[in-house]
Amino acid sequence: MSDVLDVVVIGGGLVGGLTALLLAQGGVQATVLDAAPILDEQKVLSVANPRVLALSQATIHLLKTVNVWENLARQMPYSGMQVWNKNGYGEINFGQSSQNTPSAEHTLGSMVEPSVLNLAIQQKMLQQLQDYRTQVKVIRVEQGVGVWHIHLADGTALKTKLVIGADGANSFVREQAFIDLDILDYKQAGLTCAIRTAQPHQHVARQIFLETGPLAFLPMASLKPEQDGYWQSIVWTLPDDYAEQYAALDDTAFTALLTRESHHMLGEVLEATPRAQFPLKARAAQQYVKAGLALIGDAAHVIHPLAGQGVNIGCLDAAILCDALLHDKKRGVWAHEQTLLRYEHHRKGQNDAMMHSMSAIGWMETTQLFPVVWARNFGLKQVEQHAALKDAFMSQANGLQVLKDTCYAV
Ligand SMILES: Cc1cc2nc3c(=O)[nH]c(=O)nc-3n(C[C@H](O)[C@H](O)[C@H](O)COP(=O)(O)OP(=O)(O)OC[C@H]3O[C@@H](n4cnc5c(N)ncnc54)[C@H](O)[C@@H]3O)c2cc1C
Known part of the structure; x- marks a missing residue:
């Protein structure tokens, strides 16, 4: 042997x-x-x-x-997470925003x-x-x-x-x-690219639930030190046909769409790198x-x-x-x-x-569907209001x- x-x-x-x-x-x-x-x-x-x-x-x-x-x-450490519904009142926040690089104690994870x-x-x-x-x-x-x-x-x-x-x-x-x-074919694609926004991310990972699916803005390290704090990677989950359509837009139309759909959460989207699509x-x-x-x-x-x-x-x-x-x-x-x-x-x-x-x-x-919309808003609110539930979520995620x-x- x-x-x-x-x-x-x-x-x-x-x-x-x-x-x-x-x-x-x-x-x-x-x-x-x-x-x-x-x-x-x-x-x-x-x-x-x-x-x-x-x-x-x-x-x-x-x-x-x-x-x-x-x-x-x-790499880019993050110290906060914010998730909310576009068409509802549910919102949940974990951790906190941070102007400077968060300390180890406040770091929830890192984007690489x-x-x-x-x-x-x-x-x-x-x-x-x-x-x-x-x-x-x-x-x-x-x-x-x-x-x-x-x-x-x-x-x-x-x-x-x-x-x-x-x-x-x-x-x-x-x-x-x-x-x-x-x-299980979700008949969705993940549309991703790196973007620069007018406002800094402050080390917070953000996700907004749109009718078409979740759109995430994830802080990422910048190639240019002077733009540090303003770059993020997006993961936009979309039905296949929307993903095709959005991926084909020119940069000006795409950044304008993203600014609108993200509800200006970090101001205007100023720049976007070429987009990639992943079938989900x-x-x-x-x-x-x-x-x-x-x-x-x-x-x-x-x-x-x-x-x-x-x-x-x-x-x-x-x-x-x-x-x-x-x-x-x-x-x-x-x-x-x-x-x-x-x-x-x-x-x-x-x-x-x-x-x-x-x-x-x-x-x-x-x-x-109304009961589902209600349940998800109610669910997010419940979690947001209960520290123990939030801790349980975080302990599962870490x-x-x-x-x-x-x-x-x-
Ligand atoms: C849009 C999107 C966003 C994501 N975001 C996140 C995230 O934020 N956090 C997270 O945790 N995960 C995320 N994921 C998932 C993550 O990318 C994968 O789970 C991860 O890459 C899997 O790692 P792996 O090493 O198992 O496989 P892979 O990264 O696919 O590596 C497989 C390796 O096997 C090699 N290989 C393949 N076939 C052969 C062969 N026949 N012989 C020899 N070598 C072979 C390849 O060269 C490669 O090196 C995301 C996925 C997508 C699509």
């Missing part, structure tokens, strides 16, 4: 990369296979991404654990461009991992007796005791393992594990971007799986079926619940509770 690898991670994005780095820190060297090339640092840092990831406190803590956080070239984060993860993997391969094409993954065989397009064949599928929403590993997928579909793998195989991140679940939790729940998958594997390793056990099932048991229920609640909120917020019984507890 000497040529059998302990673990191969297929997909070296944020979730796969974090997993490999957590394992390396625990003394297990994973082989990482990624289809993407090494990023060009200068290119990544010279342009603003159209979108940002709202990273939770738990994700930030995990990135600090593997020494990636301090190597991020830029995906490419800036991927760059920092890649650089750390290049330093820490002995076998990190990029631009790799995996052509077959098949189960053998007690091992998985991985075949690459260049003719290489690998054998491993554990495959971790972290290869994103269209996971090839999931398909090769014959794991079925439930899909919820996906849930029916199983997260098989003997010797585990799915994590978007390979296991894709949720509506409404609450900015997609990658955060993926990072919690990584933490729970690594904690269980490293715990077993100390006892001389590796990738036992029961351990993998425990990981599935721990994560699948929570992730499915998150996915269903995002779908329900998405529906509630786009319907104009993810720290999930890490409580692991070696990554804060």
